Amino acid sequence: MPIAIYMLGLAVFAQGTSEFMLSGLVPGIARDLHVSVPAAGALTSAFAVGMIVGAPLTAVLGFRWPRRRALLVFLTVFVVVHVVGAVTTSFGVLLAARVAGALANAGFLAVGLATATAMAGPGAKGRAASVLLGGITLACVAGVPAGAVLGQVWGWRSAFWAVAIVSVPAVIAIAVAIPTTPTVTPLPSETATRPEAATNPGTAMPSEAAVPGARRELRALRRPRLLVTLVLGALVNGATFCTFTFLAPVVTEVAGYGPRWVPVLLAIFGLGSFAGVTIGGRMADRRPMRLLVPGGLALTAGWVAFGMVAGDPAAVLVLVFVQGTLSFAVGSTLITRALYEAYDAPSLGGSFATAALNVGATAGPLLGGAAIGAGLGYRSPLWVSALLVALALAVAGAERKGTRTTAKA
Numbered sequence: 001m002p003i004a005i006y007m008l009g010l011a012v013f014a015q016g017t018s019e020f021m022l023s024g025l026v027p028g029i030a031r032d033l034h035v036s037v038p039a040a041g042a043l044t045s046a047f048a049v050g051m052i053v054g055a056p057l058t059a060v061l062g063f064r065w066p067r068r069r070a071l072l073v074f075l076t077v078f079v080v081v082h083v084v085g086a087v088t089t090s091f092g093v094l095l096a097a098r099v100a101g102a103l104a105n106a107g108f109l110a111v112g113l114a115t116a117t118a119m120a121g122p123g124a125k126g127r128a129a130s131v132l133l134g135g136i137t138l139a140c141v142a143g144v145p146a147g148a149v150l151g152q153v154w155g156w157r158s159a160f161w162a163v164a165i166v167s168v169p170a171v172i173a174i175a176v177a178i179p180t181t182p183t184v185t186p187l188p189s190e191t192a193t194r195p196e197a198a199t200n201p202g203t204a205m206p207s208e209a210a211v212p213g214a215r216r217e218l219r220a221l222r223r224p225r226l227l228v229t230l231v232l233g234a235l236v237n238g239a240t241f242c243t244f245t246f247l248a249p250v251v252t253e254v255a256g257y258g259p260r261w262v263p264v265l266l267a268i269f270g271l272g273s274f275a276g277v278t279i280g281g282r283m284a285d286r287r288p289m290r291l292l293v294p295g296g297l298a299l300t301a302g303w304v305a306f307g308m309v310a311g312d313p314a315a316v317l318v319l320v321f322v323q324g325t326l327s328f329a330v331g332s333t334l335i336t337r338a339l340y341e342a343y344d345a346p347s348l349g350g351s352f353a354t355a356a357l358n359v360g361a362t363a364g365p366l367l368g369g370a371a372i373g374a375g376l377g378y379r380s381p382l383w384v385s386a387l388l389v390a391l392a393l394a395v396a397g398a399e400r401k402g403t404r405t406t407a408k409a
Contacts, residue, residue, distance in 0.1 A: 005116045005131050007173035011075055012112065012135030014166040015105045017143030018082065019047055021159055025147065028156040033091040040091075043098050050102025051358040058107025058351070067115045068178040074108035075171050077101075079164045086160035106358075110351035115178060117339055129339060130281025133332045137273040145263050226341035228399045230356040232392045233334040236296075237360030238367070239303065239388035240327040244269065245365040246372065246381045247320070253378045255316040265320050272324025279325070280332035291333050296393050299326040303386035310379050331357075364388065 022029075022043055030040040058074065065073070078101055085097040109132070116128040147159040243250070251257045251265050283291045302323045309315040338353045367388075368381030376383075 004173060004177035005119055005128055007170050007177065008071075008112045008116055009131045009135040011167055011170035011174075012109060012132045013139050013143060014163050014170070015078065015108065016136035016139030017147055017166075018078075018101060018163045019051075019105070020139060021143065021147035021151075021163075022047075025151045025156040025159055028151055029094070032156065033089070033094065035091050043095060046095055046098045047102040047105075048358055048362045050099040051106045052355050052362060054103035054106030058103055058110065067111055067118075068174060070111045071108060071115065071174050071178060072171065074104045074111065075167060075174065077104040078108065079167045079171065082160045082164040082167075086157045086164070106351070106354055109354045113339065113353065127281045129336045130277045130332060133328070133335070134274060134277045134281075137270055137277050137328060142270075145267060223341060225399070226338060228395065229334055229338045229341055230352055232396055233331060233338060233353065234356040234360040234363070235388050235392035235395070236299070236327065236331045236334060237357050238364035239299075239360075239385035239392075240331060240364065241361045242364035242368040242381045242388065243303070243306075243323070243385045246368050246378065249372075249378045250310060250382070251316060251320075254310045255313050256311070257313060257316075265317070268317070269320045269324040272321040273328040276325040276328030276330075277332045280329045280336065283329075283333065288333050288337055291329060292337075292396075295326055295330045295333075296389065296396070299323070299330055300386055300389045300393060302326055303382055303389060307379050307382035307386060310382060 022040075027040075029043070030036060033040070081097040081101040081104065085094050085101075088094050088097070112132055113129060116132055119128070147162065150158040150162055247266060247269065248262045251262060252259060257265065280291065302319060306316070306319045306323060309319070335353050335357065338356070364385070367384050371380035371384050372378060374380075
C-alpha cells in the first residue's frame with residue numbers, strides 16, 4: 001500500500017476520534033458553556049446529521065476538483081473548525097462548528113475512499129478501504145479514550161486541540177503525496193478487474209459510462225444491486241452502533257461490571273472492530289461471499305447469544321470482542337462491495353457509502369434508545385441489533401432470489 005493511503009487513514013483516525021469523543025466530554029461542555037447536558041448531547045446528533053447530508057452534497061460540490069485539492073480543502077476546513085471549537089465561548093458557535101466539521105469529514109471520507117482505492121490499484125479496493133476504516137476503529141480503541149483523559153486532565157477544549165494537531169501531518173502528506181488526478185475519472189480497466197466480471201458478463205460497464213460527470217455517476221447509483229448493498233451496510237452498521245452506544249449500561253447494569261471496566265470493554269470492542277476490518281480487507285476483494293454469508297449468520301447468532309447471556313460477565317467479555325470483530329468484518333466488506341458495484345461512479349459511490357454508514361450510525365442508537373425508553377431494559381439494544389442484522393439477511397436473500405428469477409426468465 002502506498003504511504004499516502006496510510007496518511008489518509010491517519011486523517012480518518014482524527015475524524016473518527018472527533019465524531020465519537022463527545023461521549024466523554026458532554027458534562028464538561030455543558031458546565032463550561034452553561035447549557036443543559038441534553039443540549040450538549042445534541043452536538044453528537046448534529047455531527048451525525050451533518051455526515052449524512054454532507055457525504056453526497058460535498059462530493060457533488062467538489063466534483064470537478066482534483067482529488068488532492070478536494071482532500072486538502074475538506075481536511076483544512078476540518079482543522080479550522082476544531083480550532084474554532086477549542087476557543088469559542090458560545091454554544092451556538094460550537095454547534096455550527098460541529099456541523100461544519102461533519103460536512104468536511106463526510107467530503108473527505110468520500111473522496112478519500114475514491115482516492116485510496118484508485119491508488120491501491122485494481123483488485124485491492126478492500127485492502128485500501130480497510131486502511132481508512134481501520135482509522136475509525138483505532139479511534140474507538142485509542143482516540144476516544146485519549147480524548148476522555150485529556151478532557152478530565154486539561155478540559156474538553158484540549159481534546160479539540162488534539163484532533164486539530166493530529167490532522168496537520170495528514171494535511172502535509174496529502175499536499176506532497178496525493179496525485180492531482182481529477183476526482184471523477186473514467187475507469188475503463190475496472191470492468192476487467194472486477195471479481196464478478198470474469199464469471200458474469202452482464203456486469204460489464206454499461207453505455208452510460210460515456211455520459212459525462214455527475215449525471216453519469218448518478219445514473220450508475222440507481223443500479224439495484226448497489227442500492228441493496230448500501231441498505232445492507234446501513235442495517236449492519238445500525239446494529240453495531242445500536243449496542244455500542246449503550247454498551248456502558250449493558251456491562252454495568254446487566255453484566256455487573258464496575259464503572260472502571262467500561263473503558264476496558266469499549267477498548268476490547270474496538271480491538272475486535274480493528275481485527276474485523278483487517279479480515280474484511282483481506283477477503284472483500286476476491287472472496288466476499290465466503291465472509292458475508294457465514295459472517296452475517298454468525299453476527300445474528302452472536303447478538304442473540306449476547307442478549308441471552310448478558311448477565312454473565314465472562315460471556316460478555318468474550319462476546320464484546322467477537323461481535324466487534326464480526327460487525328466490522330461484515331460491515332467493511334459490504335462497503336467494499338458497494339465501491340465495486342459503483343465502479344463507474346468513483347466519487348459519488350464513496351459518498352453514498354459514507355452516507356449509508358452514518359444512516360446506520362444515526363438510526364441504530366435511536367432504535368436502541370427507543371427500546372430502553374419503552375421499558376424493555378438495557379438488554380433491549382442487543383435484541384434490536386439482532387433484528388437489524390436478521391432484516392439485512394432477509395433483504396439479501398430476497399435480492400438474491402429476485403436475481404435468480406430474473407436470470408431464469
